[in-house]
Amino acid sequence: MREVAALAKVSIKTVSRVVNGESGVSPRLARRVMAAADRLDYRHNLPASSLRRADGRSATIGVVLEDVANPFSSALQRSIEDIAVQRGVLVLAGSSDEDGVRERKLVSAFASRRVDGLVIQPASHDHSYLLTERKAGTAIVFVDRPPEFLDADSVVTDNAAGARRGVHHLVESGHRRIGYLGDLHTIDTARVRYEGYRAELAEQKIDVDERLVRLDLRGIEKADAATTELVTGTQPPTALFTGQNLITIGAFRALRRLGLHKKVALIGFDDILLADLLEPGITVIAQDPAAIGRTAAEILFRRLDGDRSPSQRRVVLTRMITRGSGEIRP
Amino acid sequence: MREVAALAKVSIKTVSRVVNGESGVSPRLARRVMAAADRLDYRHNLPASSLRRADGRSATIGVVLEDVANPFSSALQRSIEDIAVQRGVLVLAGSSDEDGVRERKLVSAFASRRVDGLVIQPASHDHSYLLTERKAGTAIVFVDRPPEFLDADSVVTDNAAGARRGVHHLVESGHRRIGYLGDLHTIDTARVRYEGYRAELAEQKIDVDERLVRLDLRGIEKADAATTELVTGTQPPTALFTGQNLITIGAFRALRRLGLHKKVALIGFDDILLADLLEPGITVIAQDPAAIGRTAAEILFRRLDGDRSPSQRRVVLTRMITRGSGEIRP
DNA sequence: GCAAGGTGTGACAACGTTGTCAAAAGACAA
DNA sequence: TTGTCTTTTGACAACGTTGTCACACCTTGC
Numbered sequence: 001m002r003e004v005a006a007l008a009k010v011s012i013k014t015v016s017r018v019v020n021g022e023s024g025v026s027p028r029l030a031r032r033v034m035a036a037a038d039r040l041d042y043r044h045n046l047p048a049s050s051l052r053r054a055d056g057r058s059a060t061i062g063v064v065l066e067d068v069a070n071p072f073s074s075a076l077q078r079s080i081e082d083i084a085v086q087r088g089v090l091v092l093a094g095s096s097d098e099d100g101v102r103e104r105k106l107v108s109a110f111a112s113r114r115v116d117g118l119v120i121q122p123a124s125h126d127h128s129y130l131l132t133e134r135k136a137g138t139a140i141v142f143v144d145r146p147p148e149f150l151d152a153d154s155v156v157t158d159n160a161a162g163a164r165r166g167v168h169h170l171v172e173s174g175h176r177r178i179g180y181l182g183d184l185h186t187i188d189t190a191r192v193r194y195e196g197y198r199a200e201l202a203e204q205k206i207d208v209d210e211r212l213v214r215l216d217l218r219g220i221e222k223a224d225a226a227t228t229e230l231v232t233g234t235q236p237p238t239a240l241f242t243g244q245n246l247i248t249i250g251a252f253r254a255l256r257r258l259g260l261h262k263k264v265a266l267i268g269f270d271d272i273l274l275a276d277l278l279e280p281g282i283t284v285i286a287q288d289p290a291a292i293g294r295t296a297a298e299i300l301f302r303r304l305d306g307d308r309s310p311s312q313r314r315v316v317l318t319r320m321i322t323r324g325s326g327e328i329r330p
Numbered sequence: 331m332r333e334v335a336a337l338a339k340v341s342i343k344t345v346s347r348v349v350n351g352e353s354g355v356s357p358r359l360a361r362r363v364m365a366a367a368d369r370l371d372y373r374h375n376l377p378a379s380s381l382r383r384a385d386g387r388s389a390t391i392g393v394v395l396e397d398v399a400n401p402f403s404s405a406l407q408r409s410i411e412d413i414a415v416q417r418g419v420l421v422l423a424g425s426s427d428e429d430g431v432r433e434r435k436l437v438s439a440f441a442s443r444r445v446d447g448l449v450i451q452p453a454s455h456d457h458s459y460l461l462t463e464r465k466a467g468t469a470i471v472f473v474d475r476p477p478e479f480l481d482a483d484s485v486v487t488d489n490a491a492g493a494r495r496g497v498h499h500l501v502e503s504g505h506r507r508i509g510y511l512g513d514l515h516t517i518d519t520a521r522v523r524y525e526g527y528r529a530e531l532a533e534q535k536i537d538v539d540e541r542l543v544r545l546d547l548r549g550i551e552k553a554d555a556a557t558t559e560l561v562t563g564t565q566p567p568t569a570l571f572t573g574q575n576l577i578t579i580g581a582f583r584a585l586r587r588l589g590l591h592k593k594v595a596l597i598g599f600d601d602i603l604l605a606d607l608l609e610p611g612i613t614v615i616a617q618d619p620a621a622i623g624r625t626a627a628e629i630l631f632r633r634l635d636g637d638r639s640p641s642q643r644r645v646v647l648t649r650m651i652t653r654g655s656g657e658i659r660p
Numbered sequence: 661g662c663a664a665g666g667t668g669t670g671a672c673a674a675c676g677t678t679g680t681c682a683a684a685a686g687a688c689a690a
Numbered sequence: 691t692t693g694t695c696t697t698t699t700g701a702c703a704a705c706g707t708t709g710t711c712a713c714a715c716c717t718t719g720c
Contacts, residue, residue, distance in 0.1 A: 331706060331707070332706080342706090342707085342708095343707095343708080343709095346706095346707065346708060347708095349707095350708085374706095374707090375705095375706055375707065376707095377706090377707095378705075378706035378707045378708095379706080379707050379708070380707090381705095381706080381707070381708095382706080382707045382708045382709080383707080383708065383709090384708085384709070
């Protein structure tokens with residue numbers, strides 16, 4: 001900047017004004033400054049600028065996801081990015097791998113870089129550590145799962161209603177022995193979906209048979225094994241409700257291998273690419289990650305714009321997509 | 331930091347030493363400083379630090395991808411992140427949407443934030459604009475596609491060999507009328523794969539029938555339409571080679587709808603989740619995005635560590651996964 | 661007792677920028 | 691011309707940190 005000022009024969013402050021598009025610089029001078037900046041390949045130094053600026057904003061937000069490579073998380077990231085770029089804000093992204101310690105490390109690394117806001121898909125179960133960040137002026141929004149021990153904005157799927165809807169659909173098709181395959185019980189969404197399953201069975205006056213329930217399945221392999229064990233046992237279920245993406249895939253794979261994919265009904269939570277091309281197509285309770293991310297980003301920026309209203313919890317609805325597997329009758 | 335110094339009754343410089351883990355501070359003082367820092371919720375200000383530091387490093391890199399939500403790109407992002415976190419480096423990610431202008435805007439936004447390095451999956455076709463960044467000391471590595479008009483490191487898939495391998499496999503199964511469905515010809519990988527297809531046909535002494543070729547297909551719908559048109563025409567192909575992910579899906583969908591999915595052979599470039607569960611399973615030429623990202627990040631950090639050797643072009647091999655669709659005989 | 665050498669600590673300037681305020685230059689009316 | 695008002699410009703300090711250098715304090719050896 002100093003060099004640009006020297007070349008344009010103006011003060012450093014005038015260069016600052018031109019760079020920031022401030023009013024009150026005569027057009028003639030502005031042109032001279034811009035020409036000098038061009039000639040010297042001048043790049044505005046944003047960290048230095050935000051260090052000095054009154055608001056201290058870095059025009060950067062941090063996003064903590066379960067895994068940036070997983071389709072749900074990356075859809076979140078993309079929709080957050082779309083809102084952010086409109087405001088010239090960039091996104092720092094990191095993966096927690098469902099590990100609370102990594103979540104905290106990422107938040108700390110983001111805080112060191114003075115991000116303006118944080119969007120967190122939480123892995124830990126005590127978010128009071130974020131009080132410090134909020135006191136420092138960082139806006140915080142939770143996605144997919146609600147905060148614990150912290151009052152903050154959140155945007156979540158209506159997991160209970162979605163699970164109930166799926167189970168209801170299976171009951172409508174005549175099923176009474178409906179198995180449940182769920183993710184780690186420590187994950188809030190997994191817990192709520194499982195509760196939805198139980199609640200709907202209760203509503204339908206069907207007793208929960210614990211032998212048809214398998215929880216804490218992480219990944220395709222475990223789901224495959226659990227499904228195999230379940231449907232080849234005595235008194236197998238006539239239908240399965242799977243509480244997560246990869247579990248649905250594992251369950252379908254097991255059913256296919258056992259030649260039961262057209263006999264045992266299957267409904268999965270969360271949509272899967274290509275689910276319509278399988279035989280039968282897989283009926284799912286689809287979430288809307290793009291809507292969740294968009295909503296979260298909008299709330300975040302509203303907070304950064306000064307919104308001080310009480311924290312809100314936004315619920316995004318699910319949509320059932322029937323493709324065949326959920327319509328198999330017992 | 332000033333407040334911490336005051337509370338611990340030391341100079342600001344001593345606090346700096348403790349925060350940075352520099353040697354030459356007596357343990358007693360260090361403890362006192364850390365206690366004070368804890369009590370005041372002190373957070374080290376990395377932008378300010380790197381502003382003053384001799385090397386000026388921000389411990390942040392920028393990644394420009396086609397779309398962070400697309401599986402190939404997000405796998406790249408994740409493997410880059412894994413290498414970066416080991417060094418305490420965070421990742422700024424952005425999507426170009428195959429638009430050269432957005433690519434440049436993202437690079438410019440990254441540069442303003444003084445990233446130490448850039449990993450770029452390029453959309454534009456003239457990368458000489460990056461000379462400025464490199465002169466400023468930014469390390470740059472291209473992934474998936476090579477740079478143009480710029481001498482820089484790159485890590486790419488062996489697209490030509492992969493395409494040839496797939497076409498070869500179809501010829502081995504007895505096919506002579508092999509259709510080709512390709513992505514935008516402006517994308518380097520798409521061009522190279524198409525050339526691989528032609529080269530292998532030439533090698534096999536099979537004339538290219540231009541009526542069996544459809545290029546510039548972007549997305550599932552267009553691929554579906556093109557496939558439908560191709561296989562329902564006169565003298566249809568007995569096999570299809572698809573040059574990209576979504577095109578493979580679109581082609582399969584069309585074949586399924588027409589009841590030809592067990593008659594017309596299909597091999598796709600790039601693997602697809604669930605491809606093994608379709609009927610028939612889809613034979614693919616699989617890329618290894620994790621290896622590409624990892625390699626790129628390793629090169630990037632080696633450059634940041636001072637490696638001044640000539641720029642290199644690393645090629646990551648493909649792997650053919652046979653699942654049935656590519657083994658259908660004419 | 662003193663010089664020489666090491667260790668621990670702090671004062672100060674500087675990184676690249678912007679907020680504040682004052683001064684210079686121009687515009688206009690009397 | 692002068693005085694007043696407005697516009698344009700610049701000098702300086704400050705943001706939070708670290709590099710440089712010097713000083714004070716210990717040892718150690720004679």
